[in-house]
Amino acid sequence: MKRGPEKQFDPEVALERAMEVFWARGYEAASLSELLAAMGIGKKSLYDTFGNKRSLFLKCLEHYAASSLACLESRLCSEDGKAVLPKIRTLLEEWRKASACSGSKGCMLGNNIADFDTSDPEIAGILQRHLETIEDAFAKALDAAQARGETKLPDSPRNVARAFVCLGQGAALISRVTDCGKATDGAIRAAAKGLMPGR
């Protein structure tokens, strides 16, 4: 029996759409039928291209890291001779705006940390590496800002970077239930002032 041609689809587009579903709903709550509907593909194509739900999720996490996190270092740490503090402030401002949106989805990493049975060492490891990527970019930028005399940090660049990562994760999380954005807005303003005071 001759089979018809396989349905054509763009794996990257499908992955992007699956990522949106996992991001909004979390791993557990995202059902296979929801994923397939969003991706616009059938079960067979899913299994052939992405494996099962778990491996699809892992691919989505990697995709999120590649698209959302990879540009962070180049943005914060590009050696263009320009002041570093404004670069960090611009990024925080974006976080502030994102978390002030009503019905914010939060951060895909953070959502899945909370959602997940973190006894899964492979997924915990991926989430941890992603958090370290953000931390490293901040630490490098804060170190440079201090070396340039733009600020006097209250603690080591590494610890201040860690505070910003915690704060960003907390703000993204809280933005999911607050409707006015005042809480996360004020939090990020206060942290920017206290953790990297301008000179």
Added chain:
Amino acid sequence: MKRGPEKQFDPEVALERAMEVFWARGYEAASLSELLAAMGIGKKSLYDTFGNKRSLFLKCLEHYAASSLACLESRLCSEDGKAVLPKIRTLLEEWRKASACSGSKGCMLGNNIADFDTSDPEIAGILQRHLETIEDAFAKALDAAQARGETKLPDSPRNVARAFVCLGQGAALISRVTDCGKATDGAIRAAAKGLMPGR
């Protein structure tokens, strides 16, 4: 037909155990059979005393708030004439230790914010009120500390309080995937130094 006597159980103990399950597993992932096993009761007792899974969960959230959050204000804001900053620092130290534990459960509020379909307005409202309770206690204590000349805050007491709430939620979240506690440890140290500098 005569029915045997109803099995006796302490509703408060059962609620406490259900809370532990929801806390560790999240609302979606916690199955009815897991809940019943932990609570040591049958389905009928569950429905008679606590209603369905959703209403049991709401009661657990209220119980968590009553036990973990209610004492916060009295600890931070008791008017005993003693310095306020050490009280806040002691609390942050406890957060730091809790989030440095390997395999920390995180914060029940935070976990459920991330886990939940936050389109449920009743639950989103409860979570938001609980976060505000924490924020209010911090704001009051920080205001008092500044009025007593113990610190000069980098922003309003309200905004600094918001930063601590975000930071606490972020630390509790991140502690679920990091195994060494260094990240949350450093974050809380840096925030304590930068957000409420001692005089």
